[in-house]
Each structure stands twice: as C-alpha cells, then as structure tokens.
Amino acid sequence: MNERDLLIFEQEPIPEHIVKKMEECKKKGMIVPSPELIKRPSQIEKIKASAKINTGVLDAVEKAIHVGMTTQEIDDIVSSYTKEHGAICAPYQYEGFPKSVCTSINDEVCHGIPARLRKLHDGDIVNVDVSTILDGYYSDASRMFMIGNVSDERRRLVMETKKCLEVGIKAARPWGTVGDIGDAISKYAKSKGYSVVKELGGHGVGLEFHEDPFIAHVGKKGKGMVLVPGMIFTIEPMINAGRAGVVIDPYNNWTISTVDGKDSAQFEHTLLVTEDGIEILTY
Numbered sequence: 001m002n003e004r005d006l007l008i009f010e011q012e013p014i015p016e017h018i019v020k021k022m023e024e025c026k027k028k029g030m031i032v033p034s035p036e037l038i039k040r041p042s043q044i045e046k047i048k049a050s051a052k053i054n055t056g057v058l059d060a061v062e063k064a065i066h067v068g069m070t071t072q073e074i075d076d077i078v079s080s081y082t083k084e085h086g087a088i089c090a091p092y093q094y095e096g097f098p099k100s101v102c103t104s105i106n107d108e109v110c111h112g113i114p115a116r117l118r119k120l121h122d123g124d125i126v127n128v129d130v131s132t133i134l135d136g137y138y139s140d141a142s143r144m145f146m147i148g149n150v151s152d153e154r155r156r157l158v159m160e161t162k163k164c165l166e167v168g169i170k171a172a173r174p175w176g177t178v179g180d181i182g183d184a185i186s187k188y189a190k191s192k193g194y195s196v197v198k199e200l201g202g203h204g205v206g207l208e209f210h211e212d213p214f215i216a217h218v219g220k221k222g223k224g225m226v227l228v229p230g231m232i233f234t235i236e237p238m239i240n241a242g243r244a245g246v247v248i249d250p251y252n253n254w255t256i257s258t259v260d261g262k263d264s265a266q267f268e269h270t271l272l273v274t275e276d277g278i279e280i281l282t283y
C-alpha cells in the first residue's frame with residue numbers, strides 16, 4: 001500500500017452505517033472484507049478514470065481487428081493507445097509477462113502472448129484482455145472478437161459467454177455474497193451445455209492488479225465474502241465448449257488452454273458495488 005492510499009484511508013473513512021452493517025454480517029458468521037478492500041470516493045474516481053481508458057483501448061482494438069492481423073499488431077495498438085492517454089499497460093512485465101495485453105485464440109483460455117508470427121485466421125475467436133494503470137489505479141476488462149466467418153458453434157459459445165458475464169453481474173448485489181455470482185454463472189453455463197473453468201477467476205482490483213476476494217465462477221448462493229458498497233472487482237468467466245479442465249503451456253509458462261483442445265471464451269468487466277446496485281466501470 002502506498003502513502004497516498006494510506007492517507008486516503010485516514011481522510012475518507014468508511015461511512016458509519018456501512019461499518020455497522022458489516023459488524024452485523026460478521027456476527028452472523030459471514031466473511032467480511034478488510035477495510036482496504038472498500039474503496040473511498042477519491043480512489044473510486046481515479047479507478048473510473050483508469051477504466052475509461054481501458055474501454056477506449058478495447059474500442060480501438062475492436063475498430064482495427066481483422067483477418068490476417070497478427071496478435072503483435074493488437075499489442076501495438078494497446079500499448080500506443082494506452083501511452084497516448086498517459087496510462088501504463090498493467091500486464092507488461094507483470095510477474096515477467098512479456099507483452100502489454102493477453103490475446104487468447106480458440107482453445108486458449110487466457111494469458112495468450114501476442115507474437116509477430118501469430119496471425120488471426122478467418123473463423124477464429126479471440127479474447128483480448130486489457131488491464132490499465134492510470135496514476136497508480138488499475139482497471140481490467142476483456143472482450144471476444146469473431147474474426148471473419150465464424151462457425152455457428154463458435155458464435156454461440158461467444159454469445160453465451162457474454163451472457164454468463166451478464167448473468168454474473170445481475171446476481172451480484174450489495175450485501176449479497178461472492179458465491180451468488182458463481183452460483184448464477186455455473187448454473188447458466190451448464191444449462192447451455194458448457195463448462196466453467198475453476199482454476200482462474202475474477203478478483204478485487206483498483207489499488208493493485210489483483211486483490212481479494214477471488215471471484216470464482218462456480219459457487220454456492222450465500223457463501224463467500226459479503227459484497228460491501230465500495231468494493232471493486234472483476235467478473236471474468238472462462239467458459240469451455242467441452243470439458244472444464246485446463247493446461248498451462250510448458251514452454252512459456254503462461255498460456256492456459258483447454259485440456260481437450262475444444263474452444264473457450266471469456267468476457268470481463270470491472271465492477272463497483274454501490275449502495276443500490278452494481279456499476280459497470282468498463283463500459
């Protein structure tokens with residue numbers, strides 16, 4: 001935690017009625033977030049500004065993406081747009097990640113690494129996962145793109161994965177729990193004949209890239225950490241056409257793919273819990 005945020009925590013305390021409600025939840029045996037997971041007004045403003053650039057990056061990619069483009073060209077767009085807007089690409093050198101964005105194609109689930117030799121082919125589906133730092137504040141979102149003529153099967157996977165994110169967002173509410181989200185997503189995905197990746201999930205975000213809580217996309221209603229107004233986290237379901245299992249690329253130690261080689265899709269938003277609902281920051 002840096003000095004600036006420590007000062008903000010002192011100067012902008014958690015509102016009294018929220019502290020009270022958290023204490024009640026704790027008494028009932030529920031898991032409540034630690035105070036630094038509850039963002040204060042000035043931090044929320046900064047994270048919103050970061051998220052605005054993040055959305056701009058994804059819009060720029062959406063405009064430019066086409067058959068025959070390389071994933072390195074996507075990386076170039078992401079890094080130049082981000083820099084032009086005074087921000088930093090969070091993935092770059094994050095735990096040694098070599099590029100500025102993740103590009104995950106077809107059976108790649110996440111953490112695909114952009115490369116000069118990797119072209120987008122007609123019929124591919126690709127996830128572009130953008131994470132932005134502005135003035136030290138983080139935002140994180142991803143979208144799927146369908147390249148050229150995509151099969152009905154792939155199109156359905158992409159559409160239903162988007163629906164999974166929407167269903168997860170609808171299930172999230174102030175004073176609900178993290179488990180409500182995974183419960184809703186896993187039930188919806190299963191009803192469509194898909195499986196949900198369990199090893200990776202959403203996460204608190206804002207002051208750091210990855211904060212608590214871990215947002216599993218499977219779970220039980222009413223279980224897990226309470227969602228308190230001021231919390232900011234991602235929902236980012238990874239939905240597989242086949243089995244849920246995943247493997248990590250043994251050569252680059254980053255890229256996660258489906259174990260059965262079938263397709264996977266993902267959408268992600270950064271969300272703020274408010275007193276009366278959920279606000280999507282990465283629209």
Ligand code: MF3
Nearest residue numbers: 091094097102111129131140
């Ligand atoms: N954006 C991914 C997430 O949602 C993180 C990628 S980390 C990276 O958590 F460094 F590999 F980019």
Ligand code: CO
Nearest residue numbers: 140202234236
């Ligand atoms: Co994320």
